[in-house]
Amino acid sequence: MSELRTIAHHAGTVLVGQLAVMSFGIADTLIAGRYSPQALAVLSLASSIYISIYVALNGLLQALLPVWAELHGGGRQADMGRSVRQALYIAGAAGMLGICGLWFPDLWLSATEVPEALWPDVRAYLRILALALLPSLLFRMYSTLNQSLGHPRLVTWLQAGALLVKVPLSYALTFGVAGGSGMGVVGCAWATLAVNTLMMLAGLWLLRTQDIYQPYRLWRRPEKPDWPVIRRFLALGVPAGLAIMVEVTSFTLMALFIARLGAVALASHQIAASLAAVLYMVPLALGIASSARTGYWLGAGQARKARHAAGLGIGLAIAAALVGAGILFWGREAVAQAFSSDPSVVQAATAWLGWVALYHLADAVQAVCAYLLRCYRITLMPLLIYTALLWGVGLYGGYVLAYQGIDWAAWPMRASVDTFWMTSTAALALVSVLFTAMVWRASRLTPQRGQMH
Secondary structure (H helix, E strand, C coil): CCHHHHHHHHHHHHHHHHHHHHHHHHHHHHHHHHHCHHHHHHHHHHHHHHHHHHHHHHHHHHCCHHHHHHHHHCCCHHHHHHHHHHHHHHHHHHHHHHHHHHHCCHHHHHHCCCCHHHHHHHHHHHHHHHHHHHHHHHHHHHHHHHHHHCCCHHHHHHHHHHHHHHHHHHHHHHHCCCCCCCCCCHHHHHHHHHHHHHHHHHHHHHHHHCHHHHHHCCCCCCCCCCHHHHHHHHHHHHHHHHHHHHHHHHHHHHHHHHHHHCHHHHHHHHHHHHHHHHHHHHHHHHHHHHHHHHHHHHHCCCHHHHHHHHHHHHHHHHHHHHHHHHHHHHCHHHHHHHHCCCHHHHHHHHHHHHHHHHHHHHHHHHHHHHHHHHHCCCCHHHHHHHHHHHHHHHHHHHHHHHHHCCECCCCECCCCHHHHHHHHHHHHHHHHHHHHHHHHHHHHHCCCCCCCC
16 A cells, blocks of 8 residues: 555544544534523633643643654564553543643633633533543543554544434433433533543453454553653653643633623634634644654654655645635535524624634644654644744734734724634744744654654
């Protein structure tokens, strides 16, 4: 099988699973939107806080993908088993840290001046999701292991099957069934907890029973923490996790700053944000697939093939982004109408989905490059670039334009959601240029680093 077909097949399989997971959030948005504008606003705020915490911890574990891919490429099966067991210590500590952050969200709500009337519902929602965090992180470890081995199919089956449980369960718990009263929007959170727990248990069962995992001897008694190994993991994972946190929070914190513009602005932004997140799944899948192949070839000592895999990943991301952005732009009004029956929300969301199309074009390339840079153990510089551009230019720049404003003769600005999407798109475009140059340089000047184990 050619390298292009291998990456495309791997990415396609990952994409199906990621879209299934994203459909959890889309379904919750649809359900909350039909329940009430207030419920949709609560969901938007709670989801923004949860994702901001989850993605940083998820990135810490996802950063191990190139490590395990290199071990796989080098045929070091026993070393991979030990590496996975050591990573369990990181997953446990990360889970406890995240639970604390979700259980006490008042600092986030206060700092972003979210109306206090929304605090009780947001707090209740997040405390349920806190219970779902550790099962979710453990399933992410299982997913990352499979991706590093080039076997994402089992993960995709579990994610697709979970969707069939999540949607009806969220609806039933929110609205109630058989004459029973529903829980409101927190019903979606309880459904998420149930589904995350089921996926984790299914992943553990597969690890125990499937032959493809036997050579790695994963179920040996866990060794004591190997602090030099854990420190090397953290040296790679912490900057990568923080970089992902900056990337995602520059996107999700928009919802918290937009909250003061009113329920219509927040609800319409949630629709736009949901579509941006769905489109992001394509470059995410390509980043996972191309980095798995790049790491595999680096581990096998084939630097030229690693460069080829990296280039294919970037090229596929550009092509897919052009298609996805075009479809969204031309169908943005129909998409907005599918999410809400409120005319004012539909009108606002239609306008902002045009910005989402441009945003995605800038987002796709940097997303793939971020994964590829981890294969070359470059994580600190992406963190610094993300912080300066996405937080500084994108998020803070949008805040200044929206709430402090400028009054140029040719361009008067007013408080609007548009300003956040505009500045974030410009920031991502700069990030894409810088990251592409870094991948190009790293793949030639530093084609292979020492393997981690």
